[in-house]
Amino acid sequence: MTVAYEDMEIGMAIDVGEYTFARDEIVRFAEQFDPQPFHLDDAAAAASPFRGLVASGWHTCSAMMGLLVRNYLADSTSMGSPGIDEIRWVKPVRVGDTIRMRNKIVAKRVMESKPDRGIVSTEWECVNQHDEIVLIVRSKGIFGLRDPAQARA
Numbered sequence: 001m002t003v004a005y006e007d008m009e010i011g012m013a014i015d016v017g018e019y020t021f022a023r024d025e026i027v028r029f030a031e032q033f034d035p036q037p038f039h040l041d042d043a044a045a046a047a048s049p050f051r052g053l054v055a056s057g058w059h060t061c062s063a064m065m066g067l068l069v070r071n072y073l074a075d076s077t078s079m080g081s082p083g084i085d086e087i088r089w090v091k092p093v094r095v096g097d098t099i100r101m102r103n104k105i106v107a108k109r110v111m112e113s114k115p116d117r118g119i120v121s122t123e124w125e126c127v128n129q130h131d132e133i134v135l136i137v138r139s140k141g142i143f144g145l146r147d148p149a150q151a152r153a
Contacts, residue, residue: 003076004146005118008105016101016124017067021055023095029059054092060135061087064101064126072103077144079117086138091128098129106138116148 030039034056037044045053093099107121119140126135 003072003143005077005108005110005120005143006146006150008108008120008143010105010107013102013104014072016064016103017071018098018100019063019067020098021059021063021093021095023053026053026055026059026095029062030056034058050092053095055094055097057087057089057135060089060093060099060126061137064099064124064135064137067101068103068124073141077117077146079142079144081139081141082119084137084139085121086136088136089134090136091132091134093128093134097134099126099134100128101126110145110148111142115145117142117144 027040030036036056038048038050038054039045039056039059042053045051102125104123104125105120106123108118110118120143121138121140124135124137124139125133126137128134
């Protein structure tokens, strides 16, 4: 593992990658997990407040989580997450939108009960091809320390 707790500095931002949402994938995800009309049907979506087919917010979160795991966490000491503090779906994600994700470290601390690991608080900022924020997630992750004896914060 190359990325450990000690490598994460408060204020550090990681460009995680980008993902483009295709129509068939938006519909397929919605059919299985969020079958609301504005995710499934062009006519119903056009008559909705969105004025067109949009991806489920859960689809957007899932795609961003996939980027985070494949492009960052897979080569880290990640031990999972104790939870998400906040999700904000700021703007709808539409067919053909390409979303870029940046993950910023906002706080961190070594766990008192398990000093071989720490909790890292992050903020995901996801923007579309127009540089408009579409999703913000505030969450925490647990990461192993490379050298627990040297831990300070």
